[in-house]
Amino acid sequence: MSPTDEPLGEALPEASAPKDASAVTRGWLVPAIIGSALLMQTLNATVITNALPAMARAFGVEPLRLNTAITVYMLSAAIFLPLSGWLADRFGARRVFMCSIVLYAAGSTACGFAGDLWQLILFRFLQGAAGATLMPVGRLVLLRTTPKRELVGAMSVVTMPALLGPVMGPVIGGAIVTFADWRWIFFMNLPIAVIGLILVWRHVPEVREQGPSPVDLPGIVLTGLGLAALIFGFENLGREALGPWAVAGLFALGFASLGLYAWHAGRTPHAVIQLRIFRKPTFTASVIGGGFMRVAMGANPFLLAMLLQVAFGMSAFAAGLMTFISAVGALVMKTTAPPILRRFGFRTVLLVNAVIVGLSFVAYALFRPDWPQWAIMAVLGVGGFFRSLQFTALNGLAYADIDTDEMSRAATTASMVQQLVQSIGIGLSASLLHLLMVTAGATRLTADTVAPAFVIVGLVTMISMFWFARLPTDAGDEMNGRRVA
Numbered sequence: 001m002s003p004t005d006e007p008l009g010e011a012l013p014e015a016s017a018p019k020d021a022s023a024v025t026r027g028w029l030v031p032a033i034i035g036s037a038l039l040m041q042t043l044n045a046t047v048i049t050n051a052l053p054a055m056a057r058a059f060g061v062e063p064l065r066l067n068t069a070i071t072v073y074m075l076s077a078a079i080f081l082p083l084s085g086w087l088a089d090r091f092g093a094r095r096v097f098m099c100s101i102v103l104y105a106a107g108s109t110a111c112g113f114a115g116d117l118w119q120l121i122l123f124r125f126l127q128g129a130a131g132a133t134l135m136p137v138g139r140l141v142l143l144r145t146t147p148k149r150e151l152v153g154a155m156s157v158v159t160m161p162a163l164l165g166p167v168m169g170p171v172i173g174g175a176i177v178t179f180a181d182w183r184w185i186f187f188m189n190l191p192i193a194v195i196g197l198i199l200v201w202r203h204v205p206e207v208r209e210q211g212p213s214p215v216d217l218p219g220i221v222l223t224g225l226g227l228a229a230l231i232f233g234f235e236n237l238g239r240e241a242l243g244p245w246a247v248a249g250l251f252a253l254g255f256a257s258l259g260l261y262a263w264h265a266g267r268t269p270h271a272v273i274q275l276r277i278f279r280k281p282t283f284t285a286s287v288i289g290g291g292f293m294r295v296a297m298g299a300n301p302f303l304l305a306m307l308l309q310v311a312f313g314m315s316a317f318a319a320g321l322m323t324f325i326s327a328v329g330a331l332v333m334k335t336t337a338p339p340i341l342r343r344f345g346f347r348t349v350l351l352v353n354a355v356i357v358g359l360s361f362v363a364y365a366l367f368r369p370d371w372p373q374w375a376i377m378a379v380l381g382v383g384g385f386f387r388s389l390q391f392t393a394l395n396g397l398a399y400a401d402i403d404t405d406e407m408s409r410a411a412t413t414a415s416m417v418q419q420l421v422q423s424i425g426i427g428l429s430a431s432l433l434h435l436l437m438v439t440a441g442a443t444r445l446t447a448d449t450v451a452p453a454f455v456i457v458g459l460v461t462m463i464s465m466f467w468f469a470r471l472p473t474d475a476g477d478e479m480n481g482r483r484v485a
Helices: 019-025 029-059 063-080 082-091 093-112 117-131 134-145 148-179 189-203 217-236 244-265 275-279 281-311 316-333 337-344 346-364 373-397 404-440 447-468
Strands: none
Touching: 029 063, 029 093, 029 117, 029 134, 029 148, 029 189, 029 281, 029 316, 063 082, 063 117, 063 217, 063 404, 082 093, 082 134, 082 217, 082 404, 093 117, 093 134, 093 189, 117 134, 134 148, 134 404, 148 316, 217 244, 217 404, 275 281, 275 404, 281 316, 281 346, 281 373, 281 404, 281 447, 316 373, 337 346, 337 373, 346 373, 346 447, 404 447
């Protein structure tokens, strides 16, 4: 994000940001509405993770196979994400956002009617295609209607409703699976979609580029194919579903497609992703460095579900009551993040917090069935608090030096990388559990086989410090109103 005090909305052509919307967009209302619409995604993600063992029993498959229902969603989103920025510029961000809400709710309903695993995978693919535009387009609306100096606070607001998903998801999902039918975890998205649709229509302004660039179809095909191949490759790494040569072929296809895209982007002025934005240290630190943090975010819900429900033998509802405290800690943090960043700056917060977050994941490896429940919940709550601080800082820093005309591509790029690394986290966690079981000669998951996976994931998060350490001490200061003497 380039240094400027000019509000992002006012930097657009007059037709793109109506003057009468400024009173609305400068407050908390638009971020809260966008966050409320994103509640569908976060609620769905946490609920389905908690319901995996019950769904596996219903379909007559092993619980580890159900991680495919999560990964295929991310695979689909990765394929369609490159289109999101162009669609928002071409048809208007609000219109695209509303269509995404409708299609996401329809895909969710279809998942609720799935009769077997393969039907669920198909409908999750359709749901992921609709959800591909929700996050980047919602973020784009926020970026284009919020002054940079207010962006960290606005992002804290936009994530508060979205964080209700992780807060309520484990408990609601556990209650549904324990006392009702797992299919209701998908049907409950419908009222959220209706309310979100009405609020977006009434209060969110329309923003779009005037004279958007032509659609980069070769770039969209190459990036979508590359990301899909890599995600599917990570999904099958160390598993028996595909042979080693097939997995190697997926990785080769993925890297070759992305390599061809890099060549294509250097020769295409309207490339769907402008690779030059990675020359900005703040964007690179947030997206690439932060990617190692997001690997853990992808792995954590899946590993906890396997540990508490399969290894410890807890019911879905009991496990949900245990893990929801992590999201409560994250929600509490949202009110403290802006003053912390103003006091210490992005670089210091990211470096110190990376160690704390990594150690919190390592601490999960110590959990045992005979631990007091309050002790497990305390560790989960502390971990959730500091992870939320880290991602608030990362999300704000990403756009510190991004110019207005780069916003849509920057938002799309950040979302694509996040989707890829979170799917890597899920695939990595499933593969780790499989390898740990084989190494230990175990036939079922136990605390001893799951614990090393938490240690590995915790150490992976600390790799991000390499990028954070290279940031200047005043990186992103304009974003949080910090003044350095």
